[in-house]
Amino acid sequence: MPAARVLIDGPSELVFDYAIPEGMDAVTGCRVKVPLRNKSSTGTILDITETMPTKFTLREIDALIDPEPLITPKLMELGKWIADYYVAPMEQVMRSLLPEAVRQESHSEKTRKLVCIDQKPDDETLEKLGKRAPRQHLILALLDAAGGQMALADLGGGSVAASVKSLAKNNYVKVIEEAVRRDPDEGEEFLEDKPLKLNPGQEVAMKEVLQQISEPEKPLLLHGVTGSGKTEVYLQAAQHCIDSGKSVLVLLPEISLTPQTVQRFKSRFASIQDQVAVLHSHLSQGERFDEWHRIRSGKARVVIGARSAIFAPLTNIGIIIVDEEHENSYKQETSPRYHGRDLAVLRGHLEKCAVLLGSATPSLESFHNTQTGKYKLLTLEERADDKSLPIIRVIDMRVEGRKHKGAPNILSDPLRGHMEKKLAEGEQVILFLNRRGFARSLQCGSCGHVCECRHCALPLTYHRQEERLICHICGHQAITPKKCPECGDPGIRFQGYGTEQVEGILKKVFPLARLARIDADSMRRKNALKDTLRAFHQRKIDIIIGTQMIAKGLHFPNVTLVGVLNADLGLHVPDFRAGERTFQLLTQVAGRAGRGEMEGEVIVQTYTPHSPSIQYARHHDFPGYAEQELDFREQFGYPPYTHCAVLGTRSGHERRAEFTLQNLHKRLATDLPAGMKLGDALPSPLTKAHGQYRFQMMILGSSARGLSRHVRAVLDQTPAPEDVTVVFDMDAMGF
Numbered sequence: 001m002p003a004a005r006v007l008i009d010g011p012s013e014l015v016f017d018y019a020i021p022e023g024m025d026a027v028t029g030c031r032v033k034v035p036l037r038n039k040s041s042t043g044t045i046l047d048i049t050e051t052m053p054t055k056f057t058l059r060e061i062d063a064l065i066d067p068e069p070l071i072t073p074k075l076m077e078l079g080k081w082i083a084d085y086y087v088a089p090m091e092q093v094m095r096s097l098l099p100e101a102v103r104q105e106s107h108s109e110k111t112r113k114l115v116c117i118d119q120k121p122d123d124e125t126l127e128k129l130g131k132r133a134p135r136q137h138l139i140l141a142l143l144d145a146a147g148g149q150m151a152l153a154d155l156g157g158g159s160v161a162a163s164v165k166s167l168a169k170n171n172y173v174k175v176i177e178e179a180v181r182r183d184p185d186e187g188e189e190f191l192e193d194k195p196l197k198l199n200p201g202q203e204v205a206m207k208e209v210l211q212q213i214s215e216p217e218k219p220l221l222l223h224g225v226t227g228s229g230k231t232e233v234y235l236q237a238a239q240h241c242i243d244s245g246k247s248v249l250v251l252l253p254e255i256s257l258t259p260q261t262v263q264r265f266k267s268r269f270a271s272i273q274d275q276v277a278v279l280h281s282h283l284s285q286g287e288r289f290d291e292w293h294r295i296r297s298g299k300a301r302v303v304i305g306a307r308s309a310i311f312a313p314l315t316n317i318g319i320i321i322v323d324e325e326h327e328n329s330y331k332q333e334t335s336p337r338y339h340g341r342d343l344a345v346l347r348g349h350l351e352k353c354a355v356l357l358g359s360a361t362p363s364l365e366s367f368h369n370t371q372t373g374k375y376k377l378l379t380l381e382e383r384a385d386d387k388s389l390p391i392i393r394v395i396d397m398r399v400e401g402r403k404h405k406g407a408p409n410i411l412s413d414p415l416r417g418h419m420e421k422k423l424a425e426g427e428q429v430i431l432f433l434n435r436r437g438f439a440r441s442l443q444c445g446s447c448g449h450v451c452e453c454r455h456c457a458l459p460l461t462y463h464r465q466e467e468r469l470i471c472h473i474c475g476h477q478a479i480t481p482k483k484c485p486e487c488g489d490p491g492i493r494f495q496g497y498g499t500e501q502v503e504g505i506l507k508k509v510f511p512l513a514r515l516a517r518i519d520a521d522s523m524r525r526k527n528a529l530k531d532t533l534r535a536f537h538q539r540k541i542d543i544i545i546g547t548q549m550i551a552k553g554l555h556f557p558n559v560t561l562v563g564v565l566n567a568d569l570g571l572h573v574p575d576f577r578a579g580e581r582t583f584q585l586l587t588q589v590a591g592r593a594g595r596g597e598m599e600g601e602v603i604v605q606t607y608t609p610h611s612p613s614i615q616y617a618r619h620h621d622f623p624g625y626a627e628q629e630l631d632f633r634e635q636f637g638y639p640p641y642t643h644c645a646v647l648g649t650r651s652g653h654e655r656r657a658e659f660t661l662q663n664l665h666k667r668l669a670t671d672l673p674a675g676m677k678l679g680d681a682l683p684s685p686l687t688k689a690h691g692q693y694r695f696q697m698m699i700l701g702s703s704a705r706g707l708s709r710h711v712r713a714v715l716d717q718t719p720a721p722e723d724v725t726v727v728f729d730m731d732a733m734g735f
Helices: 073-085 090-097 121-130 134-145 157-169 200-214 229-241 259-268 268-277 285-295 306-313 340-351 364-372 397-403 413-424 501-508 528-535 578-590 612-618 623-636 653-667 704-717
Strands: 003-006 015-019 031-036 039-049 109-118 149-151 172-179 220-225 247-251 276-280 303-306 318-325 356-359 377-380 391-396 428-432 442-445 462-465 467-470 477-479 493-495 515-517 541-548 560-565 601-606 643-651 677-678 682-689 690-703 725-732
Touching: 003 090, 015 031, 031 560, 039 090, 073 090, 073 318, 073 340, 073 704, 090 306, 109 134, 109 623, 121 134, 121 149, 134 149, 134 276, 157 172, 172 677, 200 220, 200 229, 200 318, 200 356, 220 229, 229 247, 229 259, 229 318, 229 356, 247 306, 247 653, 259 268, 259 303, 268 276, 276 285, 276 653, 303 306, 306 340, 340 356, 340 560, 364 377, 364 623, 391 397, 391 413, 391 612, 397 601, 413 428, 413 560, 413 601, 428 467, 501 515, 501 541, 515 528, 560 578, 578 601, 578 612, 578 623, 601 612, 601 677, 643 653, 643 704, 653 677, 653 704, 653 725, 677 704, 690 704, 704 725
Parallel strands: 220 356, 220 377, 247 303, 247 318, 276 303, 318 356, 391 601, 428 541, 428 560, 515 541, 560 601
Antiparallel strands: 003 015, 003 039, 031 039, 109 149, 109 172, 442 493, 462 467, 467 477, 643 690, 643 725, 677 690, 682 690
8 A cells, every 4th residue: 555745734844654545546746634643634745655664554644635736747846856956855845835825724715605696586576575575676676787696795795694595595596606816906907008119139039039939948048238128028928928828927036126017017918817816925825825726727827926936836838037037035045945046947947938037137147157058148238218328427435525524424415416406307316225224333432332132143223213223133122222331421323324314314405305215114014115106106206215125127217316325335245246246236226217218327325436346337337247257256166167055053052053063064074075165164244143143154066966965965964953953055145
């Protein structure tokens, strides 16, 4: 008798073996009911073995929940690859393949009762009914006026239940259950827009995309400058697949940060709105349940979502589109630590469909793949509307500081002057600062004490609106002290600045300007971001100050000036990708300017004006930046010339976390495969977070599979202490 390994639903990762009863057609991916202790539970079959263990008797599976497996064979193959490559337990992978809303029995289809006319009574009977039972007569009249059916709730719900029951008893009406879709965009109107005429560059790119859709050969990387019309290529490629009877999967870095892109897709496919599904973390469990089952049943053929949408149960896929493929948000931060872009390429291979990656600033890994022939490069060098790219001016804040004799200088004189000019001409301005809050820290000028989080090795950020010091890692809050907690000096003062402080300064400098702040603090209310961007588009707001939430995916024709207040924030961190990220962010932010009829300008404030990241971004020169950065990476053996993984430990006991990692380092160094290099076991750049001390080591390897399998072998043989967590991150994007 065959046996099945079953992942039990629930927060605990329980996996048990069960016998498959004779005659039950159970396969991998099926949902089942199983006995667990003294009650019945639900789970998913992870694997099936033909021979049952003989040491003990297994309990049998009670029943199949679904006759067909919820996971397609190709998705199951993808899941097994993830478990092997990212060194993740299969049960954790299964939780990604099947979201909780689908696995949990408590979530089900939403229905409503519908009252329909069954046999309409003749006029004489109606007249008698009007005298004897006026409410029943009224219900029949309402149903007749509504075309023969109405929802019970619309008729009056419970107040008319008895009357409806009487009508049903006489066969005048019948009550049926109707499924109700929980639409994430309920109440939104999407007016259908028509395809735009492609320029010559888009035509060439489109021809290659259509060729790949018909005969998939290798992934395509579409490198187009900001405003070059990449989205229109996506839309027309998706339309071609729909017309050909195929489905489309579109991945966006973060749905909440790219509302205009979602709007464009929904508007283009407005005529088939019921065939468009959206998957992202902001959905309720009921909405996710409905969207997932619409995709699985084939009712939805266009899926738009964040990284987890790569597991959407689509069939007959024509193209997988990954917009802003360079974004770090495609990397999952919890196990399994997959990269959405890389899985899109793999799924495209498994599904034998086209894969289109797009970005104005491609990741160096993807760009390198075009140089080695793994991907094919398509370029859009001009903006779609023949408009010029914005002029970027770099302001040396060291010089500005000397002019103002060291006084805090958030708005340089050139930026302030340009803002006054643009606002006077009725144009709009975007200011970018990738730091929220009022002040970066609170420091004593006498003893140098900095108020830090008690759970994390980070200074607390001051938020004026809450009048609190807040940790941006764990959320810990503290009362703002009036004097130094260490030496008692009342001269304790704020250091640095964030979006909240900039907002206050702008209100004083430009009292007549209408402004809004967009960051994680101000956009907590549902739809707050969407409403703010809509008001900005309608020119009800003059200035927006925001974090990276405004850095990408936005198209505002009236924005002619973008100011970057501190371009150095992410430049000087212990990460070999710091320069690349700064270049990408500056290029993306600069691309928000000059997208309409008027020319755009960008002013970048920096204390390191000669940084290659800033200078190449100033000239919109991605090929030049990529060439010098790839040369640097090759010299030091960093990705894309090797694969980089991070092995870390964390614990509430500092010495145990450190000792565990040192022990793993010694074991990994034994019989180290050729082409692998181990870094030292050191404290993480963020040495403590959420009350846990953190240590890590970098591992570089020429073979990704060889690296992950060597690490898995060591981890399997080296159990960690109970109070120490070991984390392995293959193809790590952060440190």
